[in-house]
Amino acid sequence: METAIEQYTDKLTLAERYLKVRKHTEHICAPLQTEDYVVQPTVDVSPPKWHIGHTTWFFETFILKPYATDYQEFNTEYNFVFNSYYETVGNRVIRTDRGNLSRPIVIDIMRYRKYVDDAMNKFLCEEPSDEIKELLVLGFNHEEQHQELLYTDIKYILGHNPLFPAYSHDYHSPKVKAIDAPFISMDEGIYEIGFEGEGFCFDNELNRHKVYLNTYEISPNLVTNEEYLEFIKAGGYNDFRHWHAEGWDWVKTNKIQSPLYWHLIHGEWYNYTFNGLEPVEMKQPVCHISYFEAYAFAAWKGMRLPTEFEWEAAASQFKWGKSWEWTESSYLPYPGFAKAPGAIGEYNGKFMVNQKVLRGASEVTSPGHARVTYRNFFQTHLRWQFTGIRLAR
Known part of the structure; x- marks a missing residue:
């Protein structure tokens, strides 16, 4: 090691x-x-x-x-x-x-x-x-x-510049090809979660510990723009039944009707990308959505989001890294977590409240920075990060 x-x-x-x-x-x-x-x-x-x-x-x-x-x-x-x-x-x-x-x-x-x-x-x-x-x-x-x-x-x-200027025409977003495969079945049992080994990890990935998981299934693919558009067309943003109360208030207060960077122009959906404004690529994973939207979509589909422990236990069986994936887990310390002394101890522990865990990585994660135990975390309404959906049931 x-x-x-x-x-x-x-x-x-x-x-x-x-x-x-x-x-x-x-x-x-x-x-x-x-x-x-x-x-x-x-x-x-x-x-x-x-x-x-x-x-x-x-x-x-x-x-x-x-x-x-x-x-x-x-x-x-x-x-x-x-x-x-x-x-x-x-x-x-x-x-x-x-x-x-x-x-x-x-x-x-x-x-x-x-x-x-x-x-x-x-x-x-x-x-x-x-x-x-x-x-x-x-x-x-x-x-x-x-x-x-x-x-x-x-x-x-x-x-958010009204001219939608391109960041760089030399930027190439990686394309994801969905696989034609059923949901991955995971047996009930005890799984080990958290970082192990002697390489680098952040303190919030420690300590490695055991969790018991019931039988569950998790999708091998991320939800696509096409699938999410079905939710929009079905009136998903106008039906309170799919939303948490706080999420429903957020939708109404902010008049949310689509993912961040989506624009309906002359009846066609466009998406702001690093190359400028482009038609939405229907087969690519939906991105830049809040936890509220991820939860509502999953509820509309009759499913749910995975917990971070379910995600980590199954991660070796699917591809990840295009979008950070919302989980149903609150950002909390692992058993035995301890903050380092001094300023370095303020790095992660002080944020363990009112946030949800994101797992995986994104297309803009720096090379070599991602790992299966990485615990990202954001507040439930935020959308500017590259965030997407993987369904579980």
Whole structure:
């Protein structure tokens, strides 16, 4: 078994891995214009320039400032600007105000990023301690999380521009081909859930434990746009019987009638993609829907969503990774879960309330970042992430 450190260094040095992760973030942002970096159309979306600054702040705050000899902080105000939610580290700009940060300007944030990268490259010329190596690996995974968020936030920003501009015509969304197969039958019994081994995982994937599952069946395919359109045409958004009370209130209050990015134009459904506005691809998995919608669709079909434990127990028998998949599980700690001391302990545990677990990965998950035990989590009304449906019964 490889350790978390070896997982990132058996072919690359830590310095090379650091550079590779940082370059991928810049690759994601390469198609953007300066004006694209500063927009925050909704509270859940952060301006791309904030992601650039925050991921840089992470390495400065948790590696360079405490461990690099004679390191000089780039700008003392940046701790306030780019701290996300770490109460231990100090005050911060609240999330809703990130779009009001016209200063620091984009070029200054890029200078900050280069300054920290230069310092990190110098720091990594010497072999760090195991404690620092573990922080570095966490930093790599943290930036990979923000790479996915960059994609989702950029899509929301451009997808809410009235001109529906393309992010990049060089972006190619992977296509999924459904398989003609029956639901997968799973026997009742005891299953082991959670991460095992010595590679990297987040703390919320621990500890590995046993769960008892009743007999169930799970679909080998994700729900397609075509199947979801049947729900729309059948009046699914106008029939309270399929919805949780909170979901029904959400539908009525926000006048929801279709997935995020869908537009009915001259009687035809179009979908905003990274390539711009395109006709909905009926055979591809439906995406960008809330938990409320996933639950309602499943209820309309006379089925349900799988729990996260059912999903993990069966995941080796179906393909996943195109869309994050809503589960029926609330985001809660596993038995024996313990938060790390200090600011790092604020990473996952503090969010274990009022959220649902998403399993799998998406087309914009960074390479090598997905695993079967990964526990993503979002609030029930959110749709800007690449979220889809797998049915169970």
